[in-house]
Amino acid sequence: AAGVIQSPRHLIKEKRETATLKCYPIPRHDTVYWYQQGPGQDPQFLISFYEKMQSDKGSIPDRFSAQQFSDYHSELNMSSLELGDSALYFCASIKKGGSNEKLFFGSGTQLSVL
Amino acid sequence: KQEVTQIPAALSVPEGENLVLNCSFTDSAIYNLQWFRQDPGKGLTSLLLIQSSQREQTSGRLNASLDKSSGRSTLYIAASQPGDSATYLCAVIDYGQNFVFGPGTRLSVLP
Numbered sequence: 001a002a003g004v005i006q007s008p009r010h011l012i013k014e015k016r017e018t019a020t021l022k023c024y025p026i027p028r029h030d031t032v033y034w035y036q037q038g039p040g041q042d043p044q045f046l047i048s049f050y051e052k053m054q055s056d057k058g059s060i061p062d063r064f065s066a067q068q069f070s071d072y073h074s075e076l077n078m079s080s081l082e083l084g085d086s087a088l089y090f091c092a093s094i095k096k097g098g099s100n101e102k103l104f105f106g107s108g109t110q111l112s113v114l
Numbered sequence: 115k116q117e118v119t120q121i122p123a124a125l126s127v128p129e130g131e132n133l134v135l136n137c138s139f140t141d142s143a144i145y146n147l148q149w150f151r152q153d154p155g156k157g158l159t160s161l162l163l164i165q166s167s168q169r170e171q172t173s174g175r176l177n178a179s180l181d182k183s184s185g186r187s188t189l190y191i192a193a194s195q196p197g198d199s200a201t202y203l204c205a206v207i208d209y210g211q212n213f214v215f216g217p218g219t220r221l222s223v224l225p
Binding site: 004041048094096103104106 | 158205211218
């Protein structure tokens with residue numbers, strides 16, 4: 001079965017550079033969530049999209065932006081990168097509306113800012 | 115604001131033991147609760163989903179229970195194996211389908 005696909009798997013950037021993370025949800029899933037997970041920490045919610053519209057916003061810095069496209073894939077754009085942005089970034093998808101719908105996660109993008 | 119806690123933070127057991135992981139939440143108005151497993155540097159794998167109308171779910175050696183009124187869920191792992199070593203996270207889902215994660219329990223099963 002198709003899973004949530006994230007790219008790239010690893011990314012190394014320098015301070016003040018920009019980065020773009022991509023997420024391809026499970027087919028027919030209409031909702032995408034982005035999470036940031038620092039070492040030894042639980043995932044922190046950044047932002048979510050439902051039907052290509054932003055649905056909720058968490059602790060996403062102003063330097064970051066995201067969008068969901070017509071094919072439901074999503075991109076997280078990160079600018080003016082800081083050392084503290086080094087983390088594992090997860091994308092998750094779900095089809096909203098069903099009571100038995102599970103959240104599925106991608107394998108994550110490991111971002112290292114040097 | 116929903117807050118989710120998990121006890122213990124870390125657990126080390128010998129192989130073959132049965133064990134219980136605990137998840138507590140402050141707001142009982144939840145839609146669903148989902149348990150995940152995470153291996154180091156990897157994504158989260160869904161284990162069990164309990165709907166708010168259910169009291170438990172079972173999958174293989176895993177059994178998860180939910181008591182909404184007391185704000186608790188437990189994950190029971192029977193006959194633990196070294197391959198069960200991972201971090202286990204619970205996530206509470208509200209009616210807007212927003213997920214709030216607990217900090218996780220790091221489990222080590224020793225051979």
